[in-house]
Amino acid sequence: MQIVTSIAEMRRLTRDYARRGLTVGFVPTMGALHAGHLSLVARSRRECDITIASIFVNPLQFAANEDYARYPRTFHDDSRQLESAGVTALFAPSADEMYPAGSNGNPENFLVQPGPLGSRLDGASRPGHFTGVATVVAKLFHIVAPTRAYFGQKDAAQVAVLRRMVRDLNFDVELVACPIIREADGLAMSSRNRYLSPAERRDALVLHRAIGNAAMLYMMGESSADALIAAAQTEFALTPAARIDYITLVDPDTLLPLKQAAPGALFAVAAYLGNTRLIDNWLIGQEL
Numbered sequence: 001m002q003i004v005t006s007i008a009e010m011r012r013l014t015r016d017y018a019r020r021g022l023t024v025g026f027v028p029t030m031g032a033l034h035a036g037h038l039s040l041v042a043r044s045r046r047e048c049d050i051t052i053a054s055i056f057v058n059p060l061q062f063a064a065n066e067d068y069a070r071y072p073r074t075f076h077d078d079s080r081q082l083e084s085a086g087v088t089a090l091f092a093p094s095a096d097e098m099y100p101a102g103s104n105g106n107p108e109n110f111l112v113q114p115g116p117l118g119s120r121l122d123g124a125s126r127p128g129h130f131t132g133v134a135t136v137v138a139k140l141f142h143i144v145a146p147t148r149a150y151f152g153q154k155d156a157a158q159v160a161v162l163r164r165m166v167r168d169l170n171f172d173v174e175l176v177a178c179p180i181i182r183e184a185d186g187l188a189m190s191s192r193n194r195y196l197s198p199a200e201r202r203d204a205l206v207l208h209r210a211i212g213n214a215a216m217l218y219m220m221g222e223s224s225a226d227a228l229i230a231a232a233q234t235e236f237a238l239t240p241a242a243r244i245d246y247i248t249l250v251d252p253d254t255l256l257p258l259k260q261a262a263p264g265a266l267f268a269v270a271a272y273l274g275n276t277r278l279i280d281n282w283l284i285g286q287e288l
Ligand code: PAF
Pocket: 028, 029, 030, 056, 058, 061, 133, 136, 137, 155, 158
């Protein structure tokens, strides 16, 4: 596996793949890899000739009060895992390489603004987050020029924002959302799980249990959003250490609330365990 840190070198490689008529699958990450990321790599390898991964902890998508400085950086371990997973090239630029004019707080920066979609769901609790995500992913798409790009469905709002960006800004890339990968006890895999203390790790199961409650009610024939949300809230009432950020039923494309559940709707939960914010969701009709 080739490790590439400069944009010029990455472009040279992607131009070479294009000349040779190879399809390129791209798995953008912020490192701290887990089995969820590796499932994206595996899917890309099944569907594309070449798989490129990136590791870049993007300062632009963290607010000043968020965890940019302490976000886990495990490059050595990550690159080893990507290599054994069969990645052809790993793009790992520095913040200066990606943002030569500085990242945060430079009013001169040109940004990709997602519009109202960027202020819904996680965007409501993390103002500016999806501007940072859309901007860096747009840059990465230009640098890597992938045929397909792979994202985890756990970040359902991110998937909605990026799908819309690809559509509205005519990116020539197919965005592929891949199923949530869970720990054996149901916790959705996330790089942030490693922040959890043992007690918080136990309490974190409340997200999956809350969604499970709502899912069970739905299978029993209930489709009112209020009833499903109330069922999820009941589970949180039993875990007072977890603080709900949102529990909602939304359209997966517009992220606007729905009154009635139906296949394809997105039931989504976000909660704080101590200082750690975790998210989870269920696309109704799919396996939980
Ligand atoms: O999902 C992530 O890890 C990040 O938001 C992404 C897509 C790599 C952009 O920084």
